[in-house]
Amino acid sequence: MKNKNIFSKLVFIGAVILVLLVANVVIGSKIKDRKNVYETAVADINSSAGGEFSSQGFSIAIPYEVYNTNYLGERTTKQSDGVHRIYPESVDYECTFGSEKRTLGIYSSPVFTGLLNINAAFKNVTLPQNTPSTIYYPEKAYLIYKVSDKNIMERPVFNVNKTENETYYKNNGICCNLANPEGGYKVSASFKIRGAETMHFWLNSSSTTLAINGDWASPGFTGYSYLPDERTLSENGFSAVWNIPFDAGDGSHSIGFNFIQPVNLYMKLQRANTYAFLFIIVPFIVLFMFEIFASINLHPVNYLLSGAASVLFFLLLLSLSEHLSFIASYVIGAVASGILVSLYTALITKKYKLGAVMAGIFVILYGYLLGCLQSEDYALLMGSIFAFVVLAVIMFMTSKIDWSNLKKMEHADLIES
Numbered sequence: 309m310k311n312k313n314i315f316s317k318l319v320f321i322g323a324v325i326l327v328l329l330v331a332n333v334v335i336g337s338k339i340k341d342r343k344n345v346y347e348t349a350v351a352d353i354n355s356s357a358g359g360e361f362s363s364q365g366f367s368i369a370i371p372y373e374v375y376n377t378n379y380l381g382e383r384t385t386k387q388s389d390g391v392h393r394i395y396p397e398s399v400d401y402e403c404t405f406g407s408e409k410r411t412l413g414i415y416s417s418p419v420f421t422g423l424l425n426i427n428a429a430f431k432n433v434t435l436p437q438n439t440p441s442t443i444y445y446p447e448k449a450y451l452i453y454k455v456s457d458k459n460i461m462e463r464p465v466f467n468v469n470k471t472e473n474e475t476y477y478k479n480n481g482i483c484c485n486l487a488n489p490e491g492g493y494k495v496s497a498s499f500k501i502r503g504a505e506t507m508h509f510w511l512n513s514s515s516t517t518l519a520i521n522g523d524w525a526s527p528g529f530t531g532y533s534y535l536p537d538e539r540t541l542s543e544n545g546f547s548a549v550w551n552i553p554f555d556a557g558d559g560s561h562s563i564g565f566n567f568i569q570p571v572n573l574y575m576k577l578q579r580a581n582t583y584a585f586l587f588i589i590v591p592f593i594v595l596f597m598f599e600i601f602a603s604i605n606l607h608p609v610n611y612l613l614s615g616a617a618s619v620l621f622f623l624l625l626l627s628l629s630e631h632l633s634f635i636a637s638y639v640i641g642a643v644a645s646g647i648l649v650s651l652y653t654a655l656i657t658k659k660y661k662l663g664a665v666m667a668g669i670f671v672i673l674y675g676y677l678l679g680c681l682q683s684e685d686y687a688l689l690m691g692s693i694f695a696f697v698v699l700a701v702i703m704f705m706t707s708k709i710d711w712s713n714l715k716k717m718e719h720a721d722l723i724e725s
Contacts, residue, residue, distance in 0.1 A: 317599075317608070320608035320611075321592060321596065321608060321611055323608075324592075324608055324611045324612045324615060325588055325589065325592060325615070327612070328588045328612070328615040328616065328618075328619050329585065329588065331616070331619050332581065332584040332585070332588070332619055332622070335581060335584075335619065335622050335623050335626070336578070336581045338623070338626065339574060339577045339578055339581060339626055340578075342574065342626065342630070343574035343577075343578075345415075346415050346573075346574060349412045349413060349415035349417075350415060350417040352412055353410050353411075353412050353415075353416075353417040353419065353504070354417055354419070354504035354505050356410075357410065357419035357502055357503065357504045358419075358456070358458040358459045358501075358502045358503040358504065359456070359458060359459075359503060359504060359505070360503060360504065360505045360506040360507070360508075361455075361456075361459050361501060361502075361503035361506065361507040361508070362455070362456065362459075362506075362508055362510070363401075363424075363453075363454070363455050363508070363509045363510065364454035364455070364481075364510045364512060364559060365395075365396070365399055365426075365428070365453065365454065365509065365510065365511075365512045365513070366395075366396055366399065366426070366428040366451065366452070366453050366495055366512075367393045367394060367395050367396070367451075367452055367454070367512065368393065368394040368430065368433060368449060368450075368451055368452075368486060368489050368493075369391045369392070369393055369449060369450050369451075369452050369479070369483075370391065370392040370393075370394070370435070370436065370444055370445065370446055370448075370449045370489075371389065371390070371391055371392075371444070371445045371448050371449075372389070372390050372391070372392055372436070372442055372443060372444045372445065373386060373388075373389055373390075373442070373443050373445075374386075374387045374388045374389075374390060374441060374442055375387055375440075375441050375442070375443070376441070377440050377441050381440045382440070383440060383441070387441075391479070392436050392444060394430065394433055394489075395512045395513055395557060396428040396429055396430045396495075396512070396513045397429050397430065397431045397513060397514060397515065398428070398429045398513055398514070398515035398516070399426065399427070399428045399429075399512075399513045399515070399516050399517075400426070400427045400428075400516075400517045400518075401424065401425070401426055401509060401516070401517065401518040401519070402424070402425040402426075402518075402519045403422055403423070403424045403425070403501075403507070403518070403519070403520045403521070403522075404422055404423055404520075404521045404522070405420045405421060405422025405423075405501070405507075405520075405521075405522045405523075406420065406421060406422060406522070406523050407419065407420040407522065407523055407524045407567070408420075414630055414631065417504065418504065418524065418567050418569075419502065419503070419504040420502065420503060420504065420507075420522070420524070420567075421461065421500070421501070421502045422500075422501055422502075422522070423498060423499070423500060423501070424498070424499040424500075424501050425496075425497075425498050426453070426495075426496065426497050426498075426499070427494070427495070427496045428494075428495045428496075428513070429492070429493070429494055429495075430489075430492060430493040430494075430495070431492050432491070432492060433489050433490055433491060433492065433493065434490065435488070435489070435490055446487070446488045446489065447487050447488055448487070449485075449486050449487055449488065449489050450478075450483045450484060450485050450486050451466060451468065451473075451483065451484050451485075451486045451489075451493075451495065452478070452479065452481040452482065452483045453466075453481055453482045453483075453497065453499075454480060454481040455481060455482065455499075456480070457477055457480075458502075459501050459502060459503050460482065460499060460500070460501060461500040461501065461502055462500050463475055464482060464497050464498060464499050464500075465497065465498075466482075466484045466495060466496075466497050467495065467496045467497065468484070468486065468493060468494075468495050469493055469494055470494075473485070473486075504567070505566065505567055506564060506565070506566045506567065507520070507564050507565060508532060508562045508563065508564025508565075509562060509563055509564055510559045510560075510561070510562050511533070511552065511555045511556075511557060511559065511560075511561045511562065511563065512557055512558070512559045513555070513557045514554060514555055514556075514557045515552065515553055515554070515555075516550070516552045516555065516563070517549070517550065517551050517552070518548075518549070518550040518563055518564075519547075519548075519549045519550075520546075520547065520548050520549075520565070521545070521546075521547045522545050522546060522547075523544060523545035524545060524546065524567055525541070525542070525543055525544070525545060525546065526567075526568045526569070527541075527546050527548070527565040527566065527567070527568060528565060528566040528567075528568040529548070529565050529566075531566065532562050532563050532564055532565075533561035533562055533563065534550055534552055534561070534563050536548035536549055536550050536563075537549055537550060537551050548565065550563045573629055573630075573634060576634060576681050577622075577625065577626055577629065579680070579681060580622065580625065580677060580681055581622055583677055583680065584619060584622055586673060586677075586694075586695075587618040587619070587621065587673060587677075588615050588618060588619065590669065590673060590698060591614055591615065591618055591649065591666065591669065591670075592611055592614075592615065593698075593702060594665070594666060594669050595610070595611060595614065595653070597702075597705065598653075598657065598662055602657070602659065602662065604657045604659070604662075606656065606657075610656050613652065614649050614652060614653065617645055617648045617649045617652070618645060618649060620645060621641045621642065621644075621645035622641075624637075624640070624641035624644065624645065625637055625638060625641045628640055628641060638674075638678060638681075642670070642674040642678075645670070646667060646670035646671070646674060647667070649666060649670065650663045650664070650666045650667035650670065651663060653666040654666075676690070676694050
């Protein structure tokens, strides 16, 4: 490679790299588009299955009316309506559920169905007293379990002090009449439930226990007010127990779990795409080293085609992984792209050992990327070390080159076909 050509060659290579990086940005935007389509499909599946299961528990509701009063304290005009709520002293939940994956097109999301058993205790219920501005109607009182109607699969029966009561849906909850409630009440009920994404219970009593058994192998317990006291995880599912003996019971705290998807495909694809510049720059550096250390002269079009094949790996990975497992898609894409560029290098240089060298470079690159994707916590560390090693190798390989007076090395043709 002559000195007068090196600058123009580097300019052309830089322009090719810029074009390929723009192409990589386009692929990155395509990944985001497919992720949005996936999230929309999952939202549709989850909504049809009842959405997240959110329970606010039992309470006794007593309607009241608020009036304006004059200077004598006499009621005048009605101002508003309201509901006075009395919450239980303790609540015990027991839930067993099974999950399955529902599909919409090529996308899927887990949904669950199960049985929820509840026992609640109200102690020393006292009716609120009327005031000049407020009138209570205890004869219209009712027991209510606040939960979305989409989460209930059939009409439950409330057992109040060993008496069964038919239920109806009102005010975003399942209700039964409970006229003039005073004294103590023990309430039990069984619900056939369904939902998706998450199951959580808001605490409206000072003492709460919850026992869950399910077949989902990867629950997430963070993001709630209390972690489970006991939990057992296995490939076949999990069990967890919460025991909260004291809580404010004001409905501001919650317990439960999320359905964690073990493999977040599009997050992995986005992370993989961030390393695409290595698959452009490193092969280009290798080809440029071939020009310096071997008797070959490459055209910028050769760089462009080699880089394009490397960039297309990420498009192959995206399209294949929506139909196959991520690992299988990765292996297929890596083998296809790596062999293509390696064979192309051998053909254009007429030196098959150079093609073998390029194949070895791709084995290192693809192995490194897969390691980064599988080890999320150490991805930055691995990337930094890899970049340092690449730079160090290039520095030592080119340490004896006189860039200001570049000539063919005396033994430039050591690599023969």
